[in-house]
Amino acid sequence: xxxxxxxxSIPNADAEGFVYSFDFSPKSTDxxxxxxxxxxxxxxxxxxxxxxxxxxxxxEAPQTIVFNTSIPKSIITQTTVMYQDANSSWKEVGxxxxxxxxxxxxxxxxxxxxxxxxxxxxxxxxxxxxxxxTLKPNTLLSFEYFLITKLGEADIASINLTLPKGFEPLNxxxxxxxxxxxxxxxxxxxTSGSFYTIFNTDNDYSDSLESLKQExxxxxxxxxxxxxxxxxxxxxxxxYKVENQNLSSEIENLTERLLKxxxxxxxxxxxxxxxxxxxxxxxxLLPILLLFFAELRTKSVITSTQLLISSxxxxxxxxxxxxxxxxx
Numbered sequence: 001x002x003x004x005x006x007x008x009s010i011p012n013a014d015a016e017g018f019v020y021s022f023d024f025s026p027k028s029t030d031x032x033x034x035x036x037x038x039x040x041x042x043x044x045x046x047x048x049x050x051x052x053x054x055x056x057x058x059x060e061a062p063q064t065i066v067f068n069t070s071i072p073k074s075i076i077t078q079t080t081v082m083y084q085d086a087n088s089s090w091k092e093v094g095x096x097x098x099x100x101x102x103x104x105x106x107x108x109x110x111x112x113x114x115x116x117x118x119x120x121x122x123x124x125x126x127x128x129x130x131x132x133x134t135l136k137p138n139t140l141l142s143f144e145y146f147l148i149t150k151l152g153e154a155d156i157a158s159i160n161l162t163l164p165k166g167f168e169p170l171n172x173x174x175x176x177x178x179x180x181x182x183x184x185x186x187x188x189x190x191t192s193g194s195f196y197t198i199f200n201t202d203n204d205y206s207d208s209l210e211s212l213k214q215e216x217x218x219x220x221x222x223x224x225x226x227x228x229x230x231x232x233x234x235x236x237x238x239x240y241k242v243e244n245q246n247l248s249s250e251i252e253n254l255t256e257r258l259l260k261x262x263x264x265x266x267x268x269x270x271x272x273x274x275x276x277x278x279x280x281x282x283x284x285l286l287p288i289l290l291l292f293f294a295e296l297r298t299k300s301v302i303t304s305t306q307l308l309i310s311s312x313x314x315x316x317x318x319x320x321x322x323x324x325x326x327x328x
Contacts, residue, residue: 020052020069021146022054022068022069022070022123023068024066024068025065025066026062026065027063027066028062033062034059034060034061035060036057036118036154037057037058037152037156038056038057038155038156038157039055039155039156039158040159041053041055041145041157041158042162043160043161044162045129045161045162047129047164048129049077049127049128049129050129051124051126052125053122053124054124055121055122056119056121056122057118059118060119061118063109063110063111064107066107067081067108068103069103069105070103071103072102073102073104074102075131075132076104076126077128078124078125078126079097079123079124079125080122080123080124081106081108081124082124083119083120084115084120093113104125129164135201138201140170140198141167141198141199141200142197143161143196143198145159145188145195146193147188147193151188151189151190151193152190153190155190158187159185159188159195160183160184161195163183164181165180167200168182169184170197170198182199184197286315286318289314289315289318
């Protein structure tokens with residue numbers, strides 16, 4: 001299988017981009033592969049139509065070949081397929097595009113289509129140029145060609161490009177002029193499978209190039225400013241991180257202080273409550289004890305000296321008991 005790819009990309013809003021690729025392959029993978037391949041792609045871009053003509057030679061071919069292209073069927077105005085028979089006469093083949101896909105794809109039966117030395121086919125696609133390019137003065141347009149599949153040692157491929165009348169390539173090296181139109185031919189080899197050019201209607205490209213240089217300079221300046229802004233933002237983020245760490249440390253310290261204060265408050269409340277109970281115990285028990293000893297003295301059970309000693313000892317005992325119960 002060989003795959004060709006034609007890419008016309010427009011780096012300006014005034015033009016439309018166009019990507020063209022095609023390939024031909026056996027309908028079944030178990031069929032006999034192609035032998036030697038020779039292919040020539042001619043692309044003629046005029047102000048009204050763009051014609052792509054692929055001339056293909058195959059020394060061998062399977063029963064059925066599927067030709068596939070990325071061109072949408074909606075922009076193709078004409079498709080022509082021809083083969084060269086054993087008498088070297090060219091005959092057109094009627095094809096039916098696959099209705100299952102949006103792009104142009106069809107199958108070709110090779111039976112009875114072999115020439116004297118192999119199979120010769122031509123595939124011609126005609127497209128309105130307005131659907132590819134917007135041809136305006138001073139608008140840069142680009143043309144790029146790729147041959148995706150690697151060529152064999154004996155395979156040959158080439159590309160011929162003709163620009164619209166009045167358009168010139170940015171670099172005239174290798175171009176020739178035919179009928180007031182620029183034409184370029186390039187060989188597509190095993191090591192080099194691409195071709196690229198830029199063309200325009202203006203002979204003096206200095207303004208366009210200076211404009212591009214200025215745009216690049218502006219982009220670099222904008223990129224420098226953006227880098228500076230990113231650095232400032234990074235510094236702010238780092239500063240916020242440090243500030244957040246400090247705040248986190250302060251919050252942890254405050255939390256520890258609050259927990260410690262709460263513990264101290266609980267201890268203080270416990271001490272206050274115990275002291276209150278201790279005070280009430282002394283207030284209640286000491287008068288009762290003194291009244292009890294006074295009653296004993298009145299009844300002459302104890303002497304005055306014993307009353308004094310008993311009052312002192314009893315007061316100490318009650319104080320000690322209450323202190324053990326409520327203070328410690």
